[in-house]
Amino acid sequence: MSTQTDVTRLAGRVRERLAVLHPGEPLGDLETLPGGHSGLTYSLTAGPTAYVVKAVPPGQRPVGRNDVLRQARALRALTGQVPVPGVVAVDEREPAWFAMEFVTGEAIEPVLDDHRLDAGLCRTRMLALAGVLRGLHRTGTPALDASEPLGPAAELDRWSRTMRAVPPELRVGAEELLERLAASVPEGMAPVLTHGDFRLGNVLCVGERPAAVIDWEIWGFGDPRADLGWFLLFTDHRNFPRLGHEIPGLPTEDELLAAYLDGRPAPPALDWFRALARTKMAAIMGHNLRRHREGKHHDPDQERLPPTIAAMIRTARDILG
Structure with a gap:
């Protein structure tokens, strides 16, 4: 301290x-x-x-x-x-x-944060941010980090370790999910600079304009689909039972993906990364809830997480088919 x-x-x-x-x-x-x-x-x-x-x-x-x-x-x-x-x-x-x-602006996650933003503004910001993510992934890979880029297998290993540190009663079905992900790891794409937690909640916006992407603590070089799968997760409040609230007109995953692609073909194996994003979210939430229950970080709001953890695991398995 x-x-x-x-x-x-x-x-x-x-x-x-x-x-x-x-x-x-x-x-x-x-x-x-x-x-x-x-x-x-x-x-x-x-x-x-x-x-x-x-x-x-x-x-x-x-x-x-x-x-x-x-x-x-x-x-x-x-x-x-x-x-x-x-x-x-x-x-x-x-x-x-x-x-x-110091960039002035609002960093608000529409489906998760308490706010009074106009639904149309939330939609416009999210679609604009898709273009920012596309630009980020086109910046190349300057020699900023000597560590090995994280491919799909390494990303899965990273979040598998986090998930397995969560008490079993909080992650029912996770072992089967991890096994199915491990059995279908796709071939990696050329590594790009990735943010690691790319979403509206980590972007300061002024009006309709994304003014500054913030919170770069876990940036790295890796597969662009890892950022993309995570970004798409925040389009639907139903992904977050007891936590999310509906924003009418917010882009669907398909609409947000189309805005990101801007006419390019969709990358292969994107469903695997959509499932990985849900696995990552379940692992992070399970880790936070465990820390709360062990007294390491007191936050009663963490007790609202179990339904969302279960939904993330279930829908990830559904995506994998």
């Missing part, structure tokens, strides 16, 4: 760097931003300009979700190709941090 002394030291380092960009302008304090899922996330002002600062927690290694420098590399590589916040400063000294533009 970060102490006030740690925050004060970090603030001093951040102000030192940003003062160069804003000579003579007042610099604000580091303010914790709620909702961050990796490292430490703060906001800070320099004159009239606001920034977001992401830092490695003191005493922790910059690995996995805490590897903020890796996130900064991806954002810099995507600037000008995909709407992302611009990175303005990077400090590799421990604990490492980087500062990026």
Whole structure:
């Protein structure tokens, strides 16, 4: 856990760097931003300009979700190709941090979040975001990461391990599903830069326009169908019993897929990745519910998850036929 002394030291380092960009302008304090899922996330002002600062927690290694420098590399590589916040400063000294533009906008998942957005606006945003995902997958594979790209088998192995760490009573039918996925792993496509959690809830929108894709903690190089299958999952509230609510006119999976393809032929074996996306969601939800019940992260809302976990497993098996 970060102490006030740690925050004060970090603030001093951040102000030192940003003062160069804003000579003579007042610099604000580091303010914790709620909702961050990796490292430490703060906001800070320099004159009239606001920034977001992401830092490695003191005493922790910059690995996995805490590897903020890796996130900064991806954002810099995507600037000008995909709407992302611009990175303005990077400090590799421990604990490492980087500062990026504070983008104003709404990050709302229509079928899951409580909101009062117009249904037509939700539809327009989702269809527009399909074009952003298409653009992301066309950015190529710059040498940002030395790790092996994740193909279909590696993606399945990753989420199989997560699923099998969930208590059996919370994942009835999962073993059969994992076996069926393993028996039909498709041939991989050329790896592209993938977001890992691409959906409207991770995109700041201004009006109808996606202004910035955020939350790049688990980006990687892998099969584009993994991103696509996950994105398609959020079109239908019925995928999320007890959690989702209907948004009239929201694009169907077929409509969203057509917007992403933009006239190109559909990729092969997409149903396998649609089933994998449901497997991934069930595994993540089961993991979160287990942590709640073990007292590692108290969140009573997690008790609403079992019907959706069961639905994800059941529909994934149905998709596989």
